């Protein structure tokens with residue numbers, strides 16, 4: 001057994017592995033999950049629970065996720081918690097993986113699941129030092145290398161620097177459904193919603209279905225005609241990976257929806273798309289918000305909610321003034337209390353709003369569930 005001194009490997013199962021950051025800093029550890037090489041944008045998530053939801057969230061496509069919680073894999077893997085059909089993270093970095101998972105729902109270990117899905121990971125890394133580095137220097141490209149992929153540092157660094165950057169990446173169509181499908185309402189059907197899938201998490205249509213909404217999930221390439229072909233009471237724009245500055249097609253579809261004044265709700269990427277549709281810019285945050293305990297204030301009620309986040313970009317809108325947009329007056333409705341980043345937008349002259357965080361709460365606290373009720377109220381208001 002290796003010792004667990006700070007900064008050295010203390011996983012006992014894997015073979016030697018190295019993590020190399022684009023600025024040249026490296027960390028040694030043991031392979032966790034698949035052996036080989038993986039590249040992506042290094043980001044950290046502070047969630048203490050919910051690793052299955054994180055791994056399967058399509059918004060993490062092309063990102064190597066560093067978990068700040070030191071013990072990962074304790075509750076194994078079950079078949080109920082995934083947010084999509086597969087693991088999307090490009091690579092996985094943990095400190096101290098569970099050797100024996102223990103939970104009544106667990107059907108296999110996380111290590112085995114990562115191997116089965118070919119996801120390269122590394123354990124035994126001082127994730128606290130790595131997170132502090134990313135916090136100071138900002139998110140950057142990273143590579144994980146093990147087995148035959150291990151090479152001298154200069155060669156590994158060169159490969160990391162060849163990997164694509166997140167800024168400018170157009171990724172939604174790589175993760176979204178190719179065919180539309182319907183998530184039926186639970187109980188009596190009250191509304192029909194067209195949901196544009198830009199990387200949707202499974203819990204999102206479920207939260208709508210729970211409220212009597214029949215959800216027609218449409219591919220990211222859906223047109224305004226496709227949206228109105230389902231005769232929707234409301235239109236939803238999902239979360240998703242990549243740089244919102246590249247999302248020209250969803251922005252133009254959203255403008256078509258805003259022109260018709262159909263009730264509209266967006267989450268995360270959907271919030272950035274509303275920002276762009278209204279004429280605001282988006283920008284890359286230094287290291288983003290990822291975790292399940294971020295404080296957000298709903299400025300329409302003054303209430304503070306603890307919320308789930310996963311975003312690396314944000315909308316650039318004025319916090320304290322009402323903006324005139326092509327679709328009437330707009331306002332920042334929600335703000336992150338840690339750093340004053342825009343966390344929500346709403347229109348004052350028509351039924352449209354969005355949030356930058358995750359009210360579907362998978363994983364995370366349910367404080368923001370009222371936003372789905374707000375969407376239902378907008379659809380009720382339109383009918384009245």
Ligand SMILES: NC(=O)CC[C@H](N)C(=O)O
Nearest residue numbers: 059239240268269312313
């Ligand atoms: N979860 C999301 O929808 C993320 C949106 C966008 N890709 C970002 O990183 O900000």
